[in-house]
Amino acid sequence: MTDFTINVKLDLKKDAQNYRSAFNKNTHSSKRKEHVAQISSIDMTKLQGMQEQDAYPFLREYLENFWKEHGNEAQEKIKEMQKELNQHKDSIFKKMEILTKHPIYRNDFTIFLTSLNR
Numbered sequence: 001m002t003d004f005t006i007n008v009k010l011d012l013k014k015d016a017q018n019y020r021s022a023f024n025k026n027t028h029s030s031k032r033k034e035h036v037a038q039i040s041s042i043d044m045t046k047l048q049g050m051q052e053q054d055a056y057p058f059l060r061e062y063l064e065n066f067w068k069e070h071g072n073e074a075q076e077k078i079k080e081m082q083k084e085l086n087q088h089k090d091s092i093f094k095k096m097e098i099l100t101k102h103p104i105y106r107n108d109f110t111i112f113l114t115s116l117n118r
Contacts, residue, residue: 004089004093004104004107005108005109006086006109007082007110008081008082008085008112009110009111010113011112012056012064014112015059015063015113015114015116016059016063019055020050023047042058042062046058063115067115077113078113081111085111
């Protein structure tokens, strides 16, 4: 199983999509929209109904500033996560096959770090 990889990355476009998704999804947590709306001075209510491709241009400046401010933390977290995932990837993939009852269908997986805590 050692042919499988899990990479941890930071991607601002994916991060913006995560905000949009969090704001638009109907979930059991009724506080999610309020939580997302209070994150910054940006009017996050504009994310509601926004097309996915429009989320990044809308949040780009905010996310660039956030990751500039928290870049060192992010890099440390990525290194820490990558080390743990590399150590345990064989076990992770075995468990995935057991849980899904299907063989793993590809070799490379990516985890995207996000600035939005849920």
